[in-house]
Amino acid sequence: MTLPRRMGMTAGAALLLVLAVLAGICIGETAIPLGTVWKVMSNRLWGAGHAVDPIDGGIIWAYRLTRALVAGACGAGLAVCGVILQSLLRNPLADPYLLGISAGASTGAVLVTVAGVGAGAISLSAGALGGALLAFGLVAVLAKAAGGGAGTRGAGQIILAGIAGSQLFNALTSFIITKSASAEQARGILFWLLGNLSGVRWPDVWVAVPAAVLIVIVAAVHNRALDAFTFGAESAASLGVPVRRVQAVLIVATALATAVLVSVVGSIGFVGLVVPHAARFVVGVRHARLVPAAALIGAVFLIAVDVLSRILVQGQVLPIGVVTALVGAPAFALLLIRGGARR
Amino acid sequence: MIRISGVGWRTKGTHIVRDVSLTVSQGQRFGLIGPNGSGKSTLLRLIAGLQTPTSGQVRLQGKTLAELGRRGIARRLAFVAQAAETADRITVRDAVGLGRTPWLSALSPWSAEDDRIVTEALAAVDMARFDRRDWMTLSGGERQRVHIARALAQRPQILLLDEPANHLDIHHQLSILRLIGDLGLTTMIALHDLNQAMECDRLGVMHKGQLIATGTPAEVMTPDLLARVFGVRIRELVDPVDGAKVLRFHEIC
Numbered sequence: 188m189t190l191p192r193r194m195g196m197t198a199g200a201a202l203l204l205v206l207a208v209l210a211g212i213c214i215g216e217t218a219i220p221l222g223t224v225w226k227v228m229s230n231r232l233w234g235a236g237h238a239v240d241p242i243d244g245g246i247i248w249a250y251r252l253t254r255a256l257v258a259g260a261c262g263a264g265l266a267v268c269g270v271i272l273q274s275l276l277r278n279p280l281a282d283p284y285l286l287g288i289s290a291g292a293s294t295g296a297v298l299v300t301v302a303g304v305g306a307g308a309i310s311l312s313a314g315a316l317g318g319a320l321l322a323f324g325l326v327a328v329l330a331k332a333a334g335g336g337a338g339t340r341g342a343g344q345i346i347l348a349g350i351a352g353s354q355l356f357n358a359l360t361s362f363i364i365t366k367s368a369s370a371e372q373a374r375g376i377l378f379w380l381l382g383n384l385s386g387v388r389w390p391d392v393w394v395a396v397p398a399a400v401l402i403v404i405v406a407a408v409h410n411r412a413l414d415a416f417t418f419g420a421e422s423a424a425s426l427g428v429p430v431r432r433v434q435a436v437l438i439v440a441t442a443l444a445t446a447v448l449v450s451v452v453g454s455i456g457f458v459g460l461v462v463p464h465a466a467r468f469v470v471g472v473r474h475a476r477l478v479p480a481a482a483l484i485g486a487v488f489l490i491a492v493d494v495l496s497r498i499l500v501q502g503q504v505l506p507i508g509v510v511t512a513l514v515g516a517p518a519f520a521l522l523l524i525r526g527g528a529r530r
Numbered sequence: 531m532i533r534i535s536g537v538g539w540r541t542k543g544t545h546i547v548r549d550v551s552l553t554v555s556q557g558q559r560f561g562l563i564g565p566n567g568s569g570k571s572t573l574l575r576l577i578a579g580l581q582t583p584t585s586g587q588v589r590l591q592g593k594t595l596a597e598l599g600r601r602g603i604a605r606r607l608a609f610v611a612q613a614a615e616t617a618d619r620i621t622v623r624d625a626v627g628l629g630r631t632p633w634l635s636a637l638s639p640w641s642a643e644d645d646r647i648v649t650e651a652l653a654a655v656d657m658a659r660f661d662r663r664d665w666m667t668l669s670g671g672e673r674q675r676v677h678i679a680r681a682l683a684q685r686p687q688i689l690l691l692d693e694p695a696n697h698l699d700i701h702h703q704l705s706i707l708r709l710i711g712d713l714g715l716t717t718m719i720a721l722h723d724l725n726q727a728m729e730c731d732r733l734g735v736m737h738k739g740q741l742i743a744t745g746t747p748a749e750v751m752t753p754d755l756l757a758r759v760f761g762v763r764i765r766e767l768v769d770p771v772d773g774a775k776v777l778r779f780h781e782i783c
């Protein structure tokens with residue numbers, strides 16, 4: 188790609204992201220005019236000193252902007268994690284939760300909120316992060332013990348270990364809920380598990396955005412290595428890729444990023460599985476283009492879905508994980524059909 | 531140059547390859563023959579560094595595989611495996627472009643030179659017309675030729691091929707083998723067609739994990755040895771046009 192063309196694409200992507208965030212700010216139960224958004228943003232960013240309604244200011248800055256930023260970060264981060272795992276493990280069904288992370292996070296969250304572990308000193312997010320990392324650690328140890336490592340066989344072992352770990356932690360979660368949760372608590376947990384952006388504030392932005400940016404950078408740095416896995420791990424090795432190191436670095440990075448994102452917003456499904464495929468339909472399988480495309484599509488998609496989840500049912504916010512699948516599945520079906528026709 | 535000494539690989543107590551020593555000198559075409567399961571592929575993978583020998587050592591141009599490192603090996607040696615598949619919708623051109631991987635880095639990104647090398651590699655295997663096609667739409671022989679093109683795009687000095695003529699029609703069998711000959715690279719090639727093996731500079735015979743004979747085709751292809759290794763009786767015919775020997779095979783009853 189020529190330099191001017193690449194700069195054009197980057198500018199276009201940035202513009203699209205800004206537009207999505209603006210839409211996330213303006214649209215909601217009360218619509219906010221763009222003019223007001225502009226005034227609040229310029230007050231905040233460079234102290235322009237416009238007169239604005241403090242309530243509008245609060246909604247825009249503390250509520251809707253943070254929400255849109257976290258949604259964008261999660262969308263981009265999960266989509267790129269999906270790209271990495273699908274390419275590395277040579278499995279189109281791989282998603283970021285494959286490594287037991289979402290199951291572990293739910294166990295951690297339930298332990299904190301229902302079983303009262305930590306006696307209130309540990310937040311739900313911290314519990315979820317702890318559970319996610321513990322589950323991934325277990326899956327990694329199991330995969331290694333089962334002979335996973337370099338080679339295509341290693342990929343199979345990681346997937347199977349992930350399934351075993353997920354089942355175990357899901358069972359633990361159900362066990363704790365049925366043993367000690369009230370119906371109200373169970374509902375709250377279910378809501379959290381399906382993804383929830385309502386409590387998001389600035390501290391969450393400072394956790395989610397760096398996690399997403401880091402995983403996108405890690406993936407971009409490894410784009411050629413990921414390409415080399417096209418014909419399997421052994422072929423990658425014969426092309427000079429240090430397979431074991433690349434697998435270890437990428438899987439650990441993916442697990443950490445996913446665990447952090449899940450601890451902030453719960454396990455939003457669908458994005459990490461399907462956005463990578465949608466991105467492949469649009470830009471092809473080479474990672475130099477696939478990684479940025481998946482990040483952009485994931486971010487814009489999740490911001491848009493968050494807006495929908497707020498306005499779809501009057502006076503009620505739907506769990507975002509429900510809406511991602513409700514909106515995303517038909518959209519993806521359309522892409523599949525068109526992609527099939529093109530062939 | 532390939533020099534291997536005392537190389538072996540064992541797993542779960544059985545020796546798959548045992549104590550193989552041999553030298554393939556610069557520019558030589560070395561053919562590896564032997565029955566199914568005799569260890570040809572394993573030996574090639576050991577030389578390519580895809581498997582670590584449990585004993586012995588492999589040297590490429592005087593350096594051990596450990597000294598060269600993964601990237602160093604890939605810059606000197608290209609390996610065409612017996613079967614490598616993908617479900618990705620990658621184009622033929624991009625698949626061949628993967629061969630440039632060991633030469634690319636952040637400091638030396640893809641350049642027009644890389645494009646030229648890929649175009650040349652595609653032309654060499656007679657796949658230039660296919661460069662925009664999806665991998666999934668190719669026939670078995672076309673896929674094999676793309677794999678060979680990818681190996682050529684690596685610009686190696688050493689080429690290892692595991693039954694490269696599999697899937698190829700007779701015309702492409704001959705043209706690929708001629709191409710490999712014309713390249714003048716140090717080549718090691720596992721073959722099943724003994725008549726094709728006759729065209730190699732030197733042959734090695736694998737039998738139950740051991741290299742039991744090496745030498746020129748005339749030295750190696752003796753009735754005794756073929757009877758012992760493959761369980762067949764041979765008859766040599768002479769082509770009246772150029773006087774070349776042609777082998778015919780019969781089962782030993």
Ligand SMILES: Nc1ncnc2c1ncn2[C@@H]1O[C@H](COP(=O)(O)OP(=O)(O)OP(=O)(O)O)[C@@H](O)[C@H]1O
Pocket residue numbers: 541546564565566567568569570571572573612
């Ligand atoms: N990882 C492994 N574990 C156990 N046995 C193995 C392993 N790899 C190879 N073998 C065995 O080693 C033997 C040699 O295999 P190899 O693939 O090298 O044979 P080959 O000479 O290439 O045969 P073919 O002509 O069928 O390609 C076979 O019997 C195979 O089953």
Ligand SMILES: [Mg+2]
Pocket residue numbers: 570571572612692
């Ligand atoms: Mg073989």
